[in-house]
Every structure is written in C-alpha cells, then in structure tokens.
Amino acid sequence: MTNSRSELTQIVVGIVRDPLGLVGLLIVGSIVFCAIFAAWIAPYDPVAMNIQARLEGPSLAHPLGTDQLGRDTFSRVIMGSQVALKVALPAVFGAMFIGLALGMIAGYGPKWLDNLLMLLFDTLRSFPTVMFALAVVALVGPSLQTVVLVVMATSIPTYARVARTQTLSLRNSEFILAERAMGASVFRILGVHMLPNIIGVLAVLAAMDIPTVIALEAGLSFLGLGVKPPTPSWGALLKDGYALIRQTPWLVVGGGLPVILATLGFTFFGETMRDVVDPKLRKQR
Amino acid sequence: MLSFTIQRIGLAVLILFVAVTAMFLMIRAVPGDPVQIMLGPRATPELQALLTAELGLDQPIWKQLAIFYGNLLQGDLGIDVFSGRAVTDIVFQQLPHTLWLILASIVWSAGLGIVIGAYAAAHPNTIIDRIAAAISVSFVAVPAFVLALLSLLIFAVHLQWFPAIGAGDGFWGALDHLVLPAFAIGLSWVGYIARLVRASMLEVMGEHHIRTARAFGLSERRIVMVYALRLAILPVVTVIGVGMGFLLSAAVFAEIVFARPGLGKLVIDSITTRNYPVVMGAVLVSTGLFAASTAIADLLNAWLDPRARSAR
Numbered sequence: 197m198t199n200s201r202s203e204l205t206q207i208v209v210g211i212v213r214d215p216l217g218l219v220g221l222l223i224v225g226s227i228v229f230c231a232i233f234a235a236w237i238a239p240y241d242p243v244a245m246n247i248q249a250r251l252e253g254p255s256l257a258h259p260l261g262t263d264q265l266g267r268d269t270f271s272r273v274i275m276g277s278q279v280a281l282k283v284a285l286p287a288v289f290g291a292m293f294i295g296l297a298l299g300m301i302a303g304y305g306p307k308w309l310d311n312l313l314m315l316l317f318d319t320l321r322s323f324p325t326v327m328f329a330l331a332v333v334a335l336v337g338p339s340l341q342t343v344v345l346v347v348m349a350t351s352i353p354t355y356a357r358v359a360r361t362q363t364l365s366l367r368n369s370e371f372i373l374a375e376r377a378m379g380a381s382v383f384r385i386l387g388v389h390m391l392p393n394i395i396g397v398l399a400v401l402a403a404m405d406i407p408t409v410i411a412l413e414a415g416l417s418f419l420g421l422g423v424k425p426p427t428p429s430w431g432a433l434l435k436d437g438y439a440l441i442r443q444t445p446w447l448v449v450g451g452g453l454p455v456i457l458a459t460l461g462f463t464f465f466g467e468t469m470r471d472v473v474d475p476k477l478r479k480q481r
Numbered sequence: 482m483l484s485f486t487i488q489r490i491g492l493a494v495l496i497l498f499v500a501v502t503a504m505f506l507m508i509r510a511v512p513g514d515p516v517q518i519m520l521g522p523r524a525t526p527e528l529q530a531l532l533t534a535e536l537g538l539d540q541p542i543w544k545q546l547a548i549f550y551g552n553l554l555q556g557d558l559g560i561d562v563f564s565g566r567a568v569t570d571i572v573f574q575q576l577p578h579t580l581w582l583i584l585a586s587i588v589w590s591a592g593l594g595i596v597i598g599a600y601a602a603a604h605p606n607t608i609i610d611r612i613a614a615a616i617s618v619s620f621v622a623v624p625a626f627v628l629a630l631l632s633l634l635i636f637a638v639h640l641q642w643f644p645a646i647g648a649g650d651g652f653w654g655a656l657d658h659l660v661l662p663a664f665a666i667g668l669s670w671v672g673y674i675a676r677l678v679r680a681s682m683l684e685v686m687g688e689h690h691i692r693t694a695r696a697f698g699l700s701e702r703r704i705v706m707v708y709a710l711r712l713a714i715l716p717v718v719t720v721i722g723v724g725m726g727f728l729l730s731a732a733v734f735a736e737i738v739f740a741r742p743g744l745g746k747l748v749i750d751s752i753t754t755r756n757y758p759v760v761m762g763a764v765l766v767s768t769g770l771f772a773a774s775t776a777i778a779d780l781l782n783a784w785l786d787p788r789a790r791s792a793r
Contacts, residue, residue, distance in 0.1 A: 326730030411624035
C-alpha cells in the first residue's frame with residue numbers, strides 16, 4: 197500500500213509542478229468546493245423569486261444580477277455546480293467501470309465474444325452524440341437520469357476499447373502466462389493482475405471526459421431537454437439568457453463562464469495528469 | 482486495397498444496420514403508445530385506430546421491421562404526421578444548410594490549425610510553441626454552444642457586426658450568416674488540429690528523409706513546407722472524418738442559437754411538436770452521414786498511407 201500511496205503523491209506533485217496543471221487543480225478544487233458548500237456560499241435561495249428585482253444588472257446585492265423572475269444569478273451559478281457534478285461524476289465513473297469490464301471481457305474472452313462486443317461498441321459510437329441524446333430524450337422524456345444514461349451509453353465504447361487494447365497487450369505477457377500456468381482463475385488474473393495495469397489509463401481518460409460531459413449536460417439543459425426547471429443548472433441559465441439576450445447580457449455571461457471555466461479546469465487537470473501518469477499516451481488521442 | 486475497401490464498406494453497412502435496427506426496436510420498446518402521444522389525450526378511438534393502422538403498428542414487430550427496411554431502401558422514411566409530407570423530403574431540404582455550415586467550419590479551422598501546428602512544430606519548445614500549446618488546449622476545451630451564445634451576444638447583439646438569425650439569401654448573404662456559427666463550431670477544431678499536426682510534424686521531422694534533405698543543404702523553410710508538412714497533414718484527414726459526428730452535434734447548437742435552418746433545428750422543432758417520424762428520420766440520416774464519412778476517411782487514409790490498410 198505504501199508503494200501506491202507514494203505513486204499517488206507523485207502524481208499530485210507532478211500535476212502541481214506544471215503551471216497548467218496547477219491552474220486546472222485550483223479550478224477543479226473550487227468547483228468541487230462550491231458544489232459541496234453551495235448552500236452556505238449562495239447568498240440567496242436559487243429558486244426564490246423576487247419580481248420587484250427582476251432583470252437587474254450586477255450590484256453589491258446581486259454580483260451577477262437577477263433573471264426574469266428576480267432570482268439571484270450568482271446563487272444559481274453556485275448551485276449549478278452541484279447539478280454539473282451530479283451528472284458528470286456518476287456518468288463518467290459508471291461508463292468507466294462498465295467499459296472496463298466489457299473491454300477486459302472482449303480482450304480476454306473468446307474471439308467471437310470479442311467480435312460481438314466490438315460491433316456493439318462501433319454501433320454505439322456510430323451515432324453523433326447529441327443526435328443520439330436528442331433521440332433518446334424524445335423517446336423517454338428529459339430528466340437528470342436520462343442525461344446520465346445517454347452520456348454513459350455514448351462514452352462506454354471509448355473506455356472499453358482502451359481497456360480491450362491494454363488487456364490484449366497484457367494477455368501474453370510473462371507474468372500473466374505464469375499466473376495461468378499456476379492455475380489462477382480468470383477472475384484472479386483479470387481482477388488482481390490486469391486491473392491495476394489498466395485502471396490508470398482509464399482514470400486519465402475519465403478525467404479528460406468530465407468536461408465533455410459537463411458541456412453535454414449544459415447543452416441539453418440549454419435546449420430544454422436536460423434537467424427540468426427550476427433546478428439551477430448552468431444550461432438552464434443559458435436558456436433563460438438566450439431568450440433574454442437583448443434585455444440583459446448577464447444571464448448568458450453568468451451561465452457561460454462557469455461552463456467554460458469548468459471545462460478548461462478539468463481539461464488542464466486531465467491533460468497534466470495524463471502526462472504525469474503516462475507520457476506515452478500523449479501521442480495517442 | 483480492394484479487399485480493404487470492401488471490408489471497410491461492409492463494416493460500415495453492418496454497423497448502420499445494427500444501429501438502425503436498435504433504434505427501431507428502442508422506439509417500439511419505450512413505454513407509452515406513440516399514437517396516443519402524437520394525437521394527445523382527447524383523440525377519439527377511431528382516430529387512434531386509423532393512425533395505428535397507418536403507421537403499421539398493428540402488425541407483429543418483425544413484420545414492422547421488414548416493412549421499415551423495405552421502405553428505407555426505397556428512400557422512404559415515413560410520413561410527417563402533421564403536414565403529411567414525406568420525411569425524406571423534409572430532411573433533405575434541411576440537410577444542405579447543415580452541410581454548408583460543417584464545410585465552412587472544417588475549412589477555416591483546418592486551415593488555421595495546420596498553420597499553427599506546423600509553425601509550432603518548426604519552432605519546438607520556443608515561447609511561441611508554448612503559447613500555441615496553451616491556446617490549443619484552451620480552444621479544445623471550450624464547448625461550441627457556449628461559444629455560439631457568447632459570440633451571438635458580443636458580435637451580433639452588442640456590436641452588430643454580423644446577423645443574429647437565419648441563413649441569409651444569395652452568396653454573400655449566406656456567407657455573412659455563416660461567419661458566427663462556423664466560428665463557434667470550428668474554434669475547438671483549430672486547437673485540436675493544431676495539436677495533431679504539431680505532434681505528427683515532430684514525428685516526421687525526425688525521419689531519415691528529412692535528415693537527408695537537411696544534408697543536401699535545402700533551406701529549413703523548404704523542408705518544413707514541402708517535405709514535412711505534406712506527410713504531417715495525413716492524420717488530419719482521418720480526424721476530420723471522425724469529427725463529422727462531433728460537428729453534426731455541434732451544428733445542432735449553432736443552428737438553435739443562430740436560428741438557422743438545418744438538421745439540428747429540424748430535430749429540436751420536431752421534438753417539441755412530438756413529430757417522431759421526423760425526429761427519427763433526421764437522426765437516421767445524420768447517423769448515416771457520420772458512418773459514411775468515417776468510412777470515407779478510413780479509405781482515404783488507407784489510400785494515402787498503405788500501412789493503415791492492415792490495421793483495423
């Protein structure tokens with residue numbers, strides 16, 4: 197365990213040393229902080245209306261102004277970080293673990309199963325993401341769960357393919373052959389010996405996937421097909437802002453900046469983490 | 482090359498078949514009667530029965546699937562429930578708008594991305610390279626629809642340099658209306674392609690024929706522009722093919738934000754009016770387009786680079 201802990205420390209140190217990584221870590225850290233302590237940070241109730249104070253510009257009382265119902269934009273931005281992470285984290289980690297399992301099965305199992313799974317992955321990837329999301333939303337109706345489900349379905353193939361490639365390359369390595377010769381079970385080989393060699397690469401992929409997912413959630417909510425009002429999502433803010441773009445610029449700015457910041461932060465973080473964990477990966481994507 | 486071509490096209494067809502079948506079954510598996518959803522709660526039973534028969538929903542599922550494919554192969558995607566027009570007509574009327582938008586985005590972003598990437602690779606690890614790298618990462622990260630909204634706010638509403646809505650008339654009008662949406666969709670591609678070209682350029686620059694060219698005393702400029710760049714832009718071809726899916730997705734947002742006609746706007750409008758045949762038709766066509774473009778990109782790549790023919 198001490199070995200893996202020092203590895204973790206090395207990764208953190210490596211990320212902090214890179215200026216891009218440090219910026220990313222700070223942004224990611226503050227978003228997570230905002231999400232956890234949202235209820236304390238937000239100065240107002242994000243769904244409390246105040247018709248007298250509608251469509252105000254920035255002021256000391258409302259740092260980012262108010263929307264058409266007099267709701268405080270800043271509070272909605274802060275609470276929005278919760279929605280963003282609530283979608284992104286389960287979707288990304290869910291997809292990662294399912295992709296990991298399927299990819300390892302494809303890489304280690306019989307050839308026909310591999311072919312079948314590869315066809316499944318190729319098929320899932322053959323839909324343009326947003327078009328697929330729209331088709332699913334049209335069928336089952338918009339909700340937070342739908343968004344999570346769609347994101348998982350579209351990103352499982354990426355994880356699975358990487359896990360499969362890694363499994364294939366490890367499959368005939370000497371230490372796995374030795375395990376097999378000693379009569380280790382499939383579960384032991386996959387779970388104990390292969391998993392630690394694959395999970396690192398997938399974790400990097402996951403970190404780099406989070407911004408895509410945050411953007412997709414915001415995008416679907418912007419189209420009115422993601423989380424339902426009055427939930428304060430960044431995308432919902434942008435939706436209101438778009439409708440009122442000629443009256444006030446502050447809703448678009450208030451909804452847009454956190455999305456950009458979040459995607460930038462997670463991308464910087466993910467990229468630096470990739471370089472630290474495995475410099476060879478730099479070329480692949 | 483021929484066997485690779487046949488294999489690759491066969492794979493594309495197989496994938497499309499599975500994808501379309503899955504989508505068809507998904508529509509049928511969803512709880513809720515599509516007829517009821519389309520007609521609303523106040524429809525008479527006679528009307529419901531009529532539409533059910535018209536849509537073929539009273540047939541067994543395998544027969545529905547067979548009929549669906551039969552129609553599909555004849556270019557029939559069904560009938561729009563409201564206007565009674567053929568879905569194929571509606572979709573193909575909107576498709577060119579989306580294709581122009583995507584083409585415009587690819588042209589400007591690939592052009593600029595190749596220039597930045599090549600310049601950065603020719604001056605590796607200088608301050609300019611570092612700045613180009615930081616800008617590339619940032620460009621990649623910014624979501625297209627947020628960029629579309631912000632550019633609408635700044636350049637159309639505030640500065641009024643460009644039109645905010647529609648697709649415009651005539652060549653110059655259309656071009657004028659393309660600027661902002663193409664900018665919004667393309668920007669992340671500038672960063673992406675710049676990084677790709679830089680990486681592949683650096684690889685090419687280390688190869689023997691470049692060393693030979695240097696030994697012959699060719700100018701650095703000539704080496705970069707003629708010998709290295711020609712090889713280094715090969716991966717861009719594949720990436721653009723795969724990127725069609727991304728661009729089709731981003732176009733949906735650009736079309737909504739700038740109120741442009743196109744596939745994306747068609748889908749969103751049809752979802753709001755619960756016009757399912759149109760939604761499915763448009764999604765189907767965009768999926769087909771994506772599958773075709775990835776296959777074409779793979780084939781182009783195999784033609785340009787024989788090493789790619791053996792790999793899957």
